[in-house]
Amino acid sequence: MGKSSVDDLVEAGSEYHAGFVTDVESETLPPGLDESVVHFISARKDEPQWLTDWRLEAFAKWRKMREPNWAHVHYPPIDFQAISYYSAPKSQTDGPRSLDEVDPELLRTYEKLGIPLHEQAALAGVVPDPAAVGTPEGTNIAVDVVFDSVSIATTFKETLAQAGVIFCPISEAVHSHPDLVQKYLGSVIPQQDNYYAALNSAVFSDGSFVYIPKGVRCPMELSTYFRINERNTGQFERTLIIADEGSHVSYLEGCTAPMRDENQLHAAVVELVALGDAEIKYSTVQNWYPGDENGKGGIYNFVTKRGLCAGPRAKISWTQVETGSAITWKYPSVVLRGDESVGEFYSVALTNNRQQADTGTKMIHMGKNTKSTIVSKGISAGGSENCYRGLVRISPTAQNARNFTQCDSLLIGDQCGAHTFPYIENKNNSATVEHEASTSKVSDDQLFVCQQRGIETEQAVSMIVNGFCKDVFRELPMEFAVEAGKLLEVSLEGAVG
Amino acid sequence: MKLLDVSNLHASVETDDGPQPILKGLNLTVKAGEVHAIMGPNGSGKSTLANILSGRPGYTVDGGEVMLGNNNLLNLEPFERAQMGIFLAFQYPVEIPGVSNMEFLKASIDSLARARGEEQPNTANFMRTVRELAGSLDLDPAFLKRGVNEGFSGGEKKRNEIMQLLLLNPKLALLDETDSGLDIDALKVVADGVNRYRNQSNGVVLITHYQRLLDYIVPDYVHVLSNGLIIESGDKSLALELEAKGYAWLT
């Protein structure tokens, strides 16, 4: 019956909409990694000695470590000597990084990326109307754009400064706020935490730095767009967000990359620190190039993200919508050290064609009355493999800790796989740990019901998938929720013929 | 005016043991303004007929023709048939978790409008219309926010189908046992809904096991479908006769 049955739908490849290459002149280091590369990066950024030393220390540790192989993903060995560890658009290497100096090519890039128009205006140097900033609708978003290795533009800096909020490239924060950077860098994710974190610590290029002072509610959403452009480069960005006591911030991260035949490595580190009564909401829409329908090319996304609820009643929530990357290996985690602190993880991971995702979270309960919630929605289509891996650890000190985990998988077609690995380590009898899991399929019947009411196949699948993800989309800031819905639609294009 | 014309329809269902013939040369003509009741023993092919007319996957048409007005339906995708005005009220309505009823109905009405080159209704008016319809079928408006058929009781699912019928206002309504599982009051509500839908330019094919429904929705014709063929046709008195005698005397 033509296109109407699910089996028939799971055939052709999907099209990647962010797969353009931007033609900008760039300065790229030749492939290879040794101490001199670490020195070069550090020198290029004019870093203080302590940071150079810190990088070298990480590099020494990395050299002694082995690549992890426990994840449910398969790929040929990565040649770390074949990757270039630094690439920067040339026009940005001299002079001040003012907005009007942004290469027009790059602005066109943002347009193609679908960065909301008001942000483009800001990126293009249009001065925002201060009265419009921080409106209740939250229509203003401050953006930091990281293009290959370099942060090229940060918007709304002045408005944020008035509130005392620091939002700038981490390379800049090293100079402007060295005490904060030195105190917190590596404090949540130590250099030797894992192989990729060690690598990142040695060669990280740039990324965003955020500090929200005591009692301040950040007046707007903060956002970073990451873009890998150059061939053969890895991207190793590093993000550090510190919410001081009683403060509040919502941070959005978006990622895209061009279509390349070869695989590219992305090994980022994101550290969040929420002090007492502070709240950090971190949302990601990740759409790195997933490779073609045969699994050629695409980004290896090996990322370490962790937040520390350092003080009482601190709260950290991770919300992620992951549709991209050839391979995803990522477990945004929360260490609940403060009493009554709260950790949340809401995730949608969609895989299609040959994509592989091994993602989940870790909730480490240490404080009393700590509470964590995990809602994971995995969608597999084509011949992809989607795996949830989660750890809930209740330490002996975590009196009355509570966790609720819900893990749902949705299969589209019968060539794909969904796997769930929930690990629970409970060392305290007073804890409550609940786990619910389900696996369902987009059924022929559901599709037929939609079609019988006049809804075309592709829209029907996207509606059903969006319905499945509702619990997670609800957690995203409005504008992002719409974007995320559209992204799922685009990513499923292949799956619906 | 002929609305639906089914001639010499042969069809089989795809089973694990290969195709199994169900419809064996069925003929049926529905003119605008008419209600045709189809009765017949379990397993005789009533749902199969409704499914094939609406294009459900899993069946093969082995011969014959189905026309809706001047359009040959059999080569069309299910959504195209719906856009042309075929509506199936399901014998077993399907759940779509997470997709709210309201959202589903909006997607449906927008798709139909788009396909017909009509303007899509404005959201506020649309929501008002839907709420009123729900009220007229004794459905709590809270249902509209819930997932499509998600956790609805049997009777609620059936009333929900009739609400969709009234909202989408198709040319031809295929109602597959919409009366089964309804309590007496709900039966009247549903019948009343169908009667409101009826007019001189549309048609109804009403599949049912119970003459009781036909007291409320008075059919122009009653057909008996048995073993893939219509073996007897008559007016509403045939239903009374069947009620009294069963099907055995016909076969």
Ligand SMILES: Nc1ncnc2c1ncn2[C@@H]1O[C@H](COP(=O)(O)OP(=O)(O)OP(=O)(O)O)[C@@H](O)[C@H]1O
């Ligand atoms: N998917 C299927 N696989 C195998 N057999 C099927 C399938 N669908 C229908 N059939 C068979 O086709 C025949 C006709 O079924 P159909 O559902 O059309 O009957 P019906 O007249 O609607 O019955 P009822 O009054 O019980 O609803 C039955 O024998 C049924 O078992």
Ligand SMILES: [Mg+2]
């Ligand atoms: Mg039936």
